[in-house]
Amino acid sequence: AQSVTQPDIHITVSEGASLELRCNYSYGATPYLFWYVQSPGQGLQLLLKYFSGDTLVQGIKGFEAEFKRSQSSFNLRKPSVHWSDAAEYFCAVAAYTGNQFYFGTGTSLTVIP
Amino acid sequence: DTGVSQDPRHKITKRGQNVTFRCDPISEHNRLYWYRQTLGQGPEFLTYFQNEAQLEKSRLLSDRFSAERPKGSFSTLEIQRTEQGDSAMYLCASSLEATTGAAFFGQGTRLTVV
Numbered sequence: 153a154q155s156v157t158q159p160d161i162h163i164t165v166s167e168g169a170s171l172e173l174r175c176n177y178s179y180g181a182t183p184y185l186f187w188y189v190q191s192p193g194q195g196l197q198l199l200l201k202y203f204s205g206d207t208l209v210q211g212i213k214g215f216e217a218e219f220k221r222s223q224s225s226f227n228l229r230k231p232s233v234h235w236s237d238a239a240e241y242f243c244a245v246a247a248y249t250g251n252q253f254y255f256g257t258g259t260s261l262t263v264i265p
Numbered sequence: 266d267t268g269v270s271q272d273p274r275h276k277i278t279k280r281g282q283n284v285t286f287r288c289d290p291i292s293e294h295n296r297l298y299w300y301r302q303t304l305g306q307g308p309e310f311l312t313y314f315q316n317e318a319q320l321e322k323s324r325l326l327s328d329r330f331s332a333e334r335p336k337g338s339f340s341t342l343e344i345q346r347t348e349q350g351d352s353a354m355y356l357c358a359s360s361l362e363a364t365t366g367a368a369f370f371g372q373g374t375r376l377t378v379v
Binding site: 246254255 | 307
């Protein structure tokens with residue numbers, strides 16, 4: 153069965169520091185992988201996606217993620233965090249048919265000045 | 266392209282009442298999804314339409330829930346005889362029919378059952 157694990161429930165980083173959010177997935181075939189961000193009371197905004205090709209993908213707001221098949225991981229990174237990055241981050245996996253997206257439980261990011 | 270639109274944004278209802286939510290997807294998207302999100306959790310899949318056909322339904326979607334997408338445009342999600350456990354954020358998303366279609370989400374409808 154498909155599933156997504158985000159091991160870190162909550163992360164606190166200082167503004168300007170680097171960030172890495174972990175995501176591990178379980179999927180029987182080649183997965184389509186996504187990272188979304190959700191601000192309080194808002195819907196989800198797509199940060200980036202991976203379908204195939206280069207395993208390092210660039211997204212919006214300076215985020216990137218690296219797909220590592222051997223580790224079943226798709227970790228999100230940002231070299232320098234801004235206070236406006238404070239939000240909830242969700243990793244998701246989908247089948248190539250795109251008929252369903254499976255989400256992790258999310259990682260809440262706090263940014264301290 | 267104004268994105269995915271959901272109405273209402275907030276709904277408070279008494280237990281036992283029926284409620285209906287509306288979702289207007291991005292116009293060229295033929296896939297539409299409904300998700301439910303409770304506090305501290307990721308979105309959980311409820312159902313999926315391709316055009317007007319409802320192709321998948323989660324076991325979470327009890328017989329009190331019904332979704333429609335007439336003419337393959339907007340969609341409605343109705344909950345009959347609401348229960349306190351139905352309190353959640355209901356998210357709608359749409360995507361293009363393609364193997365590269367990421368889902369784009371609306372801002373959600375927050376339902377509170379009192």
